[in-house]
Amino acid sequence: MTWITQLTPLSFLRRSAGVYPDKTAIIHGAARWTYAEFARDAQRLARGLRASGVAPGDRVACLLPNVPAMLHAHFGVPLAGAVLVAVNTRLSAEEVRYILDHSGATVLVVDSALLGAVEPIRENLETVREIVVHVDPEGPDAGSTVTDPTYADLLARGDDGEDLPWAVDDERGTVSINYTSGTTGRPKGVQYHHRGAYLNSLGEIVHSDHDPSSVYLWTLPMFHCNGWCTPWALTAIGGTHVCLREVRGDAIWGLIDEHRVTHLNGAPTVVTTIMNAPEARILDYALVVTTAGAPPSPTTILEMERLGFRVVHVYGLTETYGPYTVCQWQDDWAALEPTRRARLQSRQGVGMIQTDAVRVVQVMGDDVTDWASVDLVDVPADGTTMGEIVMHGNNVMSGYFRDPDATAKAFAGGWYHSGDLGVMHPDGYVELRDRAKDVIISGGENISTVEVEQAVLAHPAVLEAAVVGVPDERWGERPKAFVILRQGKKAEPEEIISHVKTAIARYKAPRDVEIVAELPKTSTGKIQKFELRNKEWGGQERRIQG
């Protein structure tokens, strides 16, 4: 007679609304909502969706910035028994259409400022029955009138009725589907289960060191891996969510000052935006910045620390609920010379408290397309032998939605294949060396673009850098660096190349350095190397590893 309870992040809002009914759960502009109000609105949303014909298992899509409604959706949609599809707000109309149709969403909630990505496709959507428009008093269209039902209308449909239970029948049921950025082909729908979302949330609390006094600023998009599960994690601990429509340095510093923000998450490019804002100053307390999405350079880590930030470096993918590894601090690092220490901190690290181990493997087998026969052999922990980073367990997706072939391929040998190449250090810490598709093969040697970028970034005039392989008659490929200089700083390409040669092997140094004003980036701040590469390769074919 075992009376277990199915794990679900819904239980977190149930608890915090009971324990902290009058505590501020959400701040947006001048508005405040308590935990009791947050739970009430999640219930209204859930009932409103039910009243709108949403049945258990249906998908509900949200195209929203980091606003209170997006927090509601992380609870209200699964509370209705439905599956949340949080759509990237930077996508084109055609990309949005693909995701809505592929996920089979029946309801779409869209912010009025993002209607431009919906209007051109609204007549062509296969499954969406209703479009609900979110008009945000803090948004640019605050005064606009819309003909569609509004988010307020949707909540009003759920005003009356019994509270739905904060519980699920099966913790392995899907809570959300997150579409990959799809740089190599169509986006894939990554399915998260309630169990994984619950456990990852507890892991985020432990590793980002949250407690009930946490004030969390929403610099990381909630459409990105469900904001690394933070809508659930921060609600679990009973902290305060500070909403943010746009990642702008001035707005961020204003909110840090106003609310004494204790935590934020973001890609290193977001961190760069914060550090390079005119408002940047040294904090008188340790604001925890949890960063991932691209390896932060040792230089970035040192600068963040100088401003008073405490850096928690994590690593993962959409397929792993966001963070899966953490560069766990070791006490004896404190005594190291700062650059050496930051070098250790810039590694991707070890599995989080709730994950399985992380492995770096070479994929063996006569026929690697016969995935069931694949054998995964760990590379030696020597810090130099590259292999593919693979993950496993509760913190890994249950598969791609309606794509059994891609799922089978991703889980070759029973472990999820990240497509990232890395090394295992003797201390058991993983270091990312490259995306399989980005690694440069020069004269038969693999060159990690990440390693070259970190050497370029160590030059004092360099603000951002991206390295890609460009065609080279003699070597096949050679590295080329695209560089943004710091404001008011100057450096000649030759000077940067010489600097790099003092740090890493000469053959790894860029042949060319191009000073640019900006770098192409994804909506989540990742540099789009394929765009830089396409320009350089023209029509030439490039052999891709892995």
Added chain:
Amino acid sequence: MTWITQLTPLSFLRRSAGVYPDKTAIIHGAARWTYAEFARDAQRLARGLRASGVAPGDRVACLLPNVPAMLHAHFGVPLAGAVLVAVNTRLSAEEVRYILDHSGATVLVVDSALLGAVEPIRENLETVREIVVHVDPEGPDAGSTVTDPTYADLLARGDDGEDLPWAVDDERGTVSINYTSGTTGRPKGVQYHHRGAYLNSLGEIVHSDHDPSSVYLWTLPMFHCNGWCTPWALTAIGGTHVCLREVRGDAIWGLIDEHRVTHLNGAPTVVTTIMNAPEARILDYALVVTTAGAPPSPTTILEMERLGFRVVHVYGLTETYGPYTVCQWQDDWAALEPTRRARLQSRQGVGMIQTDAVRVVQVMGDDVTDWASVDLVDVPADGTTMGEIVMHGNNVMSGYFRDPDATAKAFAGGWYHSGDLGVMHPDGYVELRDRAKDVIISGGENISTVEVEQAVLAHPAVLEAAVVGVPDERWGERPKAFVILRQGKKAEPEEIISHVKTAIARYKAPRDVEIVAELPKTSTGKIQKFELRNKEWGGQERRIQG
């Protein structure tokens, strides 16, 4: 294709040994063991048990103080696929025999200083095939020679061989059986599953605010609810375990000073021992004391805070892996007058982050012996209506070992019945009023002995107090207080009674106060009220509630 991993606390030592191989995991006297050594010894124990014929599902009993071997056992026994039975070290030989036979343990590991409880029964044990003697260099019998195999022999049997996987096939499988103290009948074997132990451990980390720098002093016996899962929780976070054979004030203060202990757990009586030791002094940092086992009085909470302790008040039972509720701190309490604040902090509180809600119910049904038909009706949240405290979910035992009747009775209506009477306050916090069997029925009114005790303890001369119902011709029962005075302090019974009448209703005040030198206690520091009562009632029958 969902590749979930079964939850088990074994994964915590796997991780910490990988992440912190050289960090001090265990301190015992002058000896130190790293996490790599801790994991190695757990593996040796597991292989040694296998080599000794222990098969998956077998029970392994340990009669040990809080020594490194007991920490090993919390990992090594389940690693061997077996079930840990940690036996109370204060039991008589006959009580130990009952537990060994009932659990069907095949191997017993016993500390040489505790052989007195084993020698008289060793020839009569039904299932124990081998007795292994643990000779502790820090123990009183350090130099003794034993004829049985020693713990060192057992580990040596496991020196060679492959490491066993830190994993289980079924998270709902039993990790340990903890026997209740059995004050009302035979001890019952409470079964914990891997899933519950894993989740409770994460909850302990969150609520006791552990981080990798935690230095935890083992004042709470590991045989008591597996030390509230702390062998697993502290290992998960990578803190340092400081072992302790005996709860003595001088030893505790010596270790606090030597290792700058950050955390300890214990019943209020343990806390009293610490606070009243001649070595007690005001700490220059906040040592977290997580306390449960009996409600701490507001007076105790204020004294602990004066010494610099940060009090985390939790509540639970053997059947709930130890803690299930926590008196979660509310920011607005900081502004309250200290006595009023301590009064709020002395309540048992709300469900922990990983538990279901806690309820206070009246058990309804025409036939309460027909448990399936039982209806549980929540009492009003008015702070006065008493009901039974019931719990549910992952943090509740899977049942009593080999006792389906007791299990069915304990889970009447689908919730675990604590046998504790309490009230639900308007803010959703539960407050324990009494054990069902301790509550005093006087002139038809229920009197909470806890409430009377807290009023008695507020008298400045009183160190400890226990209140029980004694026969009264007119009222049926009246409260009587047994009191230990503080050293050097004096108070007449009449003076204490008058003091109590200023704090609570006159009819609740004790009719008699008896000044005593000591109070009968269980091995875990709980006052044994039935002993006090038995003396007062002689042969007279007493009606018991609930």
